[in-house]
Amino acid sequence: MTAQDKAKWFKFLILILGGGTIYKLANLKDAFYVPMQTFMGLSHTEIGLLLSANAIIATGLFVVGGLLADRFDTRKLIPVGLLGTGALGLYLATFPPFSSLMIVFCLLAVCADCIYWPALLKAIRGLGNDKEQGRLFGLLEGGRGVVDTLVAFSALGVFIVMGAAEAGLKAAIVFYSLIDIAAGVVTWFLLKGNHSAPIIGPKKNPLSNLMEAIKVPAIWVVSCNVFMVYIVYCGLTYFIPYLKEVYGLPVALVGAYGIINQYMLKILGGPAGGFIADKQFKSPSRYLKWAFLALLPLMVIILMVPKSPGYIYAGMAATLSFAFIVFSMRGVFWAPMGEVGIAPHITGSAFGIGCLIGYAPGMFAYVGYGAILDHFPGQQGYNYVFMAMMGLAVIGFVVASLMHRLVRSNAQVAGVQAQTAT
Template sequence: MTMTAKAKWGRFALLVMGGGTIYKLANLKDVFYVPMQDHLGLTNTEIGLLLSVNSIVATALFVVGGFLADRFRTRTVISAGLIGAGLLGLYMSTFPTFSVLTVIFALLAVCSDCLFWPALLKSVRQLGGKEEQGRMFGFLEGGRGIVDTIVAFSALGIFVLLGSGIAGFRAAIITYAVIDIAIGILLFFLLRDSSETPSVEATEAKQDKLKVFEAFKIVAKLPQLWLVSLTVFMVYIVYVGLTYFIPFLSDVYGLPTALVGVFGIINQYGLKILGGPMGGFLADKKFKSSSRYIGFSFLALLPVMAVIILLPKTSNFTVAAMIMCLLFSVIVFSMRGVFWAPMDEVGIPEEISGTAFGIASLIGYAPGMFGFLIYGAILDANPGTTGYYTVFMIMCALAVIGSGVAFTVARMARRKKTATMAA
């Protein structure tokens, strides 16, 4: 491996570390859904409301984040987001009231989705060439999965060690917060300005001449951006539903809290390790198109969900239910691993990619504003299997729509490629 390649993958590893830590606090429900109910006294709807507030603020600030990503150094923006999230986590560990938790979840969105995420996406795109965009974003998702899993199992281990009660839950939150702060400081000192890709200086010179409103105007006139954004939207709204496999196994199959936590780590984090790289490899090597891969993957979700719904709800089928839920999730994570790769397929100009990612994130991640709230309200209004079946059927319907959108993007990318070759 050449020094240039080592530097490239070294920078990538640092970015993965940040990407695998910053969302832990805003997504406590992934591992500690039941403890949030038990020790914070939250209902499904209230948990959904916290997540919706987080997503509303994130969505409102994604475009601002894209602007910041185009105009400030990566280490400054990313480190500020991580350290800020960690400080908020330390305050969250005091178990404040629901109204204060609402403010905390809003501010976590500022740190992660405004300061951190658009800068991360832009950095990863710049690290990979045109022929490896699927793999770079796939490895990002897979690498985040490794970091996610290690950090989450560490927090769960502390939770169990301290008796799986309120003290353990508080210690788990503090663990997440301290890791965020530590990684933020580490990135600030190791992700030096000189670690930017060689083309960044030239790119930033062009950006300085490009006024922010002109950038928005250019991006807004790109129909391919809106279709890619809608593809991300459809993947993400199905992804939101994965959270409810966790209480589903607890309520319907009677899994104990600790085992539900283990499942949650595997379901929400561990599968990134497999799903992200798998999606990147298949998209680049087999399907030759990330958008085509996403379209077929949406369709593959339907028979898996059919089995989940039809399995008998007895303890004899608990393992089978867990396996099918994990299979559904790994397909979704394989799509998440590549759902930004079509940005390059459809020809989004790199010099405005930060702004483009900001606008696309605003649309793509919008389901977080209402998905958790709607799904949670459905479960509270329809206790037992009826509520879960309703949520799962909605996810299937959305997958069908998503496949149509993804195939439309694939056709657009194919026409662009044909036109480029003809020229």
């Protein structure tokens, strides 16, 4: 391995450190959904409103984040996002009233989704060529899963040691906050001097780059595909209360299942999706198309597994299998940005637009799913949510098929141009 390769992978590992910690507070429901209801007095709908408020602000600021990523050094943006998130978490641990919780979740979006995430995506894309994008983004998701899992299980341990009650939840939130602050400090010092490679292409101001990116149809197609993956991904949250309410999953295992469902599967799903997309399918867009289709029979199995405590492990296996496929898709859903030939100098703006469209389901999916469950208690509500996820997967297959067709057309044009040049 050359010195350049070592420097590249060292920077990649440092980026993963922050990527696996910054969303813990905004996604507190992953490991502590039931404790949030019990000790913070939040209903399904209220938790959905917090998540939606976070997503609305995030969606509105993703493009701004893209402009920032094109304008400022990512080494500065990434630590600032982490430190701001940690500071907000310390206030969250005081269990402020619901109105204040709404403000906190909105500000978490500013730190994580505006300042941090587009800068991270740009930094990752800059680490490799277009043929490596599936692996890089897949490894990013997998690496985040490793950090996610270690940090989340540690927080769950803090919660249990502190009595698995209100004090435990507060201690877990403080733990998350301190980890974010530590990651911000480490990232600032260890990335010092690791600047992005010079941009090749016309030098324009960020606003000009944004206007250029808006006119590229491929960016919008990739963004719509991310939208479809993400809206299905949002539904994974409800596997947690589903197993508790329908199969009687013990409370002690609810948090552990949530961590496995939301974090550990990144370790396997992200890299698996990246390597399968690059090595087997030879195209992330082609893999995404067939992965959407693979979700349908798995959801049918989830709906058909008998609903009794004796089948709890079958229910867990079915839901985790479905989640694994979704995480493999999340691992590569940004990779088509390289396939469709996005110019390097508009990378930040392209990811800003992609995040704006792709993560938009966070604005309404959680509220929608939560409202269904509150309005139709028990098995009926979960059946409606899961059938909706199946329908969305079908739409996702159509969108991914269109994206793959665009990728093939782009490859044909590139081939003709290469022959003409020779």
